[in-house]
Amino acid sequence: MMGRVLGQLALLAEVWALKAFGREWLHYITSNTMNAVTTRLAPFFWTYECQARVIGVRHETHDAITIELLPNQHFSQARAGQYIELEVVINGQVHSRCYSLSRLGRHGVAITVKRKQGGLVSSWLFDHARRGMVFSVSRPQGSFVYQGQQKLLMISAGSGITPCYALANEILAEAPSADVAMIAQFKTDADVIFSSGLQRLAQLCRVEIALSQSAGTVKQDVIACLEQSPELLGRDIYLCGPAGFMDKVVGYLTSKNYNLARLQVERFNFDGYALAGEQSLSEIYFQAHNATVHMTEADRGKTLLEIAEAHGIELEHGCRAGMCGSCKCHLVHGEVSGNQLGIAVYPCTAYPASTKLVIG
Numbered sequence: 001m002m003g004r005v006l007g008q009l010a011l012l013a014e015v016w017a018l019k020a021f022g023r024e025w026l027h028y029i030t031s032n033t034m035n036a037v038t039t040r041l042a043p044f045f046w047t048y049e050c051q052a053r054v055i056g057v058r059h060e061t062h063d064a065i066t067i068e069l070l071p072n073q074h075f076s077q078a079r080a081g082q083y084i085e086l087e088v089v090i091n092g093q094v095h096s097r098c099y100s101l102s103r104l105g106r107h108g109v110a111i112t113v114k115r116k117q118g119g120l121v122s123s124w125l126f127d128h129a130r131r132g133m134v135f136s137v138s139r140p141q142g143s144f145v146y147q148g149q150q151k152l153l154m155i156s157a158g159s160g161i162t163p164c165y166a167l168a169n170e171i172l173a174e175a176p177s178a179d180v181a182m183i184a185q186f187k188t189d190a191d192v193i194f195s196s197g198l199q200r201l202a203q204l205c206r207v208e209i210a211l212s213q214s215a216g217t218v219k220q221d222v223i224a225c226l227e228q229s230p231e232l233l234g235r236d237i238y239l240c241g242p243a244g245f246m247d248k249v250v251g252y253l254t255s256k257n258y259n260l261a262r263l264q265v266e267r268f269n270f271d272g273y274a275l276a277g278e279q280s281l282s283e284i285y286f287q288a289h290n291a292t293v294h295m296t297e298a299d300r301g302k303t304l305l306e307i308a309e310a311h312g313i314e315l316e317h318g319c320r321a322g323m324c325g326s327c328k329c330h331l332v333h334g335e336v337s338g339n340q341l342g343i344a345v346y347p348c349t350a351y352p353a354s355t356k357l358v359i360g
């Protein structure tokens with residue numbers, strides 16, 4: 001009991017300190033007073049690690065929760081559409097996963113976690129995340145952010161709604177002249193994440209919900225919504241969801257001659273790609289670096305990222321596993337195998353597949 005009261009007081013003090021001093025000042029103060037006493041007394045602030053305390057947990061659906069987080073002074077300003085990597089210790093082992101931010105406030109952020117079948121971390125968080133817990137987190141990352149377009153369409157499925165929801169809220173609050181539309185696909189009514197938030201957004205912009213496992217008059221998928229409203233393809237599209245869903249939407253957009261340069265994508269649930277078949281030695285031009293690589297025998301079997309690095313070209317990257325999207329480039333000419341979505345190529349998990357290749 002006493003411990004709980006002390007915990008609540010510590011939490012209130014942390015919220016107060018962040019509001020009163022701001023992250024920059026706290027950083028200054030703590031880094032100049034770091035010692036054995038302060039690190040024991042208030043380890044949440046007197047640490048060199050970026051951490052976040054859980055300040056609330058809310059059930060969104062039967063298998064999705066929103067976790068409100070108060071990050072310490074090492075966190076940096078987040079943008080809607082970005083994600084954080086969160087570390088969880090389960091049975092003594094550290095596991096890390098990326099989660100999109102579903103809400104951004106002045107002092108705190110939120111992630112929304114959907115329990116995946118067989119998903120170790122998502123299930124653990126769903127069952128165990130409680131107010132007061134502290135997790136190690138990364139600073140916000142990712143480029144799935146608003147780029148100033150005037151007419152946008154957010155397309156999502158399942159938990160892919162998370163960055164789209166944050167983006168729509170941010171854009172409608174900060175760029176009211178922007179024309180936003182959303183199509184979100186879920187299995188059934190009971191699976192709709194942010195149900196009341198979407199109802200509120202529907203008063204400000206066009207929101208369509210497709211239910212893939214519902215009978216009756218409800219549209220069953222995003223494609224059906226797009227077929228009925230082809231004018232929506234005149235917009236810049238932000239797309240997020242499971243890999244199969246995204247491939248299907250990109251296939252549909254391609255069949256409609258949609259300009260894929262206007263498509264922004266975000267995916268985390270990537271299952272990996274191995275190199276298939278014999279690989280030819282390519283000439284690869286990395287446009288952004290104005291550098292050409294002539295592959296040698298030593299480059300065979302390597303990813304585009306590894307090839308670039310072996311030749312002294314530093315491509316931006318994060319996870320090196322096809323999950324974070326930070327290495328995303330565009331295929332300008334030639335073919336790749338592996339991790340590709342429309343003209344978006346992820347060099348960390350994509351391989352050259354033609355003799356000449358231009359990566360933008």
Ligand code: FES
Nearest residue numbers: 318320325327348
């Ligand atoms: S997707 Fe993360 S580095 Fe390529």
